Amino acid sequence: MRRLGLYFGAWAGKLPAFLFEDVTVNRVPDVERPAAPPPSPSEFLADLAPTLAVNGLIGFMFAATGPVAVILSIGTAGGLDRTQLASWIFGAFFVNGLVTILLSWRYRLPLVCFWTIPGAVLVGQALDHASHAEVLGAYLLTGALMTALGVSGWMSRLQSLMPMTIVMGMVAGVFLRFGLDLVRAVHQDVVIAGPMVLTFVALSALPRLSGRIPTLLSVVMPPMIGALLVGALAIAWGGRMDWSGGSNLSVIPPSLYWPAFSLPVLLELVVPLAITVLVVQNGQGYAVLKSVGHAAPVNAVTMACGAASMLTTFVGCVSTCLTGPTNAIVSSSGERHRHYTGAITVGLLAVAFGLVASAFTTLMLATPKAFIATLGGLAMLRALQGSFTTAFSGTYPLGALVAFLVTVADLPLLNVGAAFWGLVFGMATSFLLERRD
Numbered sequence: 001m002r003r004l005g006l007y008f009g010a011w012a013g014k015l016p017a018f019l020f021e022d023v024t025v026n027r028v029p030d031v032e033r034p035a036a037p038p039p040s041p042s043e044f045l046a047d048l049a050p051t052l053a054v055n056g057l058i059g060f061m062f063a064a065t066g067p068v069a070v071i072l073s074i075g076t077a078g079g080l081d082r083t084q085l086a087s088w089i090f091g092a093f094f095v096n097g098l099v100t101i102l103l104s105w106r107y108r109l110p111l112v113c114f115w116t117i118p119g120a121v122l123v124g125q126a127l128d129h130a131s132h133a134e135v136l137g138a139y140l141l142t143g144a145l146m147t148a149l150g151v152s153g154w155m156s157r158l159q160s161l162m163p164m165t166i167v168m169g170m171v172a173g174v175f176l177r178f179g180l181d182l183v184r185a186v187h188q189d190v191v192i193a194g195p196m197v198l199t200f201v202a203l204s205a206l207p208r209l210s211g212r213i214p215t216l217l218s219v220v221m222p223p224m225i226g227a228l229l230v231g232a233l234a235i236a237w238g239g240r241m242d243w244s245g246g247s248n249l250s251v252i253p254p255s256l257y258w259p260a261f262s263l264p265v266l267l268e269l270v271v272p273l274a275i276t277v278l279v280v281q282n283g284q285g286y287a288v289l290k291s292v293g294h295a296a297p298v299n300a301v302t303m304a305c306g307a308a309s310m311l312t313t314f315v316g317c318v319s320t321c322l323t324g325p326t327n328a329i330v331s332s333s334g335e336r337h338r339h340y341t342g343a344i345t346v347g348l349l350a351v352a353f354g355l356v357a358s359a360f361t362t363l364m365l366a367t368p369k370a371f372i373a374t375l376g377g378l379a380m381l382r383a384l385q386g387s388f389t390t391a392f393s394g395t396y397p398l399g400a401l402v403a404f405l406v407t408v409a410d411l412p413l414l415n416v417g418a419a420f421w422g423l424v425f426g427m428a429t430s431f432l433l434e435r436r437d
Contacts, residue, residue, distance in 0.1 A: 032297035034107045048341040052334045056345025059329035065224045069375035078127025086358035090254040091317025094354025099308045100347035109294050110330045110343035116321040118276040121174045122419050136259035136313050138269035143309030150303025165391050169400030170422040172387035173407025179384050182377025189370035192234050196374045200227040231371050241366045252358040254315045272419045277321045285322035292331045395437035399430030
């Protein structure tokens with residue numbers, strides 16, 4: 001504990017200097033130093049090519065459509081009101097947008113940070129039996145844990161201790177509800193959900209066809225954006241907006257919330273949240289960046305995500321992570337040393353979007369439930385597919401299956417949610433029955 005306290009003291013006192021001082025000085029142990037000084041405004045503008053700016057716009061649009069629908073779906077199901085949801089979205093975009101700008105500028109790398117979607121799903125399950133304040137307490141402790149791991153430099157060693165297949169078995173069990181909600185939405189409101197699904201499938205299929213026109217169209221109109229626009233047209237055509245919950249589209253400041261601490265909720269959420277951020281989400285982000293030649297600063301990103309997670313706790317937002325899909329988009333084309341400009345573009349747009357989060361939340365909540373369920377389900381399809389593929393294509397398949405089944409059953413034990421027990425029983429099964437792996 002004394003060593004941990006020393007690490008926290010070193011970080012708290014020297015983080016500002018680390019971010020802004022000359023790169024020849026590194027006062028925080030084990031935190032990676034940037035390879036070059038940060039760019040000046042003129043350098044940034046010179047590096048910002050039109051292609052990279054468009055990549056940044058598309059990356060932002062991806063984050064602001066389906067993933068936001070996931071927040072709204074989870075929050076409304078968990079009993080959060082309009083103000084709490086708007087504040088969550090403010091933290092997810094405004095605060096994380098600032099983190100993205102700072103990290104990408106300091107390291108000259110595409111380091112887009114948003115919120116953990118699997119972590120948000122875990123929170124949705126916890127809100128069935130835990131209070132909002134108790135969930136915030138888990139956010140705060142998770143952020144402190146992540147910060148300590150980043151400062152200490154232990155993150156790379158801890159990543160190797162958690163079998164990814166068992167973790168993804170748990171994640172697949174958590175994600176499954178979104179696929180089921182998508183099917184139910186089509187069955188219950190085919191007028192809204194049907195055209196959205198057809199548009200998503202059609203636009204997703206275009207890049208597989210030969211010729212430049214389909215490929216160009218798929219860039220200009222990504223599948224999620226097409227599904228959103230077609231759904232909005234269907235809602236407008238049928239007059240399906242429901243303003244009974246209020247029609248105030250003015251910008252309202254975010255609310256501040258104070259966390260409470262409950263041992264069962266901390267046991268249920270802290271470890272799974274930390275795992276989903278540090279192993280699942282950040283691991284995916286590192287892999288995406290490595291595939292295009294970027295070496296992400298693991299300890300610095302871990303520390304930044306932890307600090308941001310503690311900050312966003314007080315506006316009710318789930319933990320911060322390094323996003324895989326958006327970083328893949330901003331680094332998909334253009335010269336590698338300029339990719340950071342696309343990430344900063346995402347951050348700037350996210351900050352602007354966060355300022356109008358309350359008006360956007362009011363607008364989205366007035367739409368039919370099938371609209372949000374369909375957007376959320378479509379956004380999660382690839383993630384659900386990836387979790388199943390990872391869980392059942394490597395070692396520990398039986399442990400992954402047990403983790404999946406326990407999580408899907410969603411039966412809490414000792415007032416601790418099923419996701420935690422999915423990990424526990426999955427790893428115990430592999431320890432006993434899959435020793436060879």
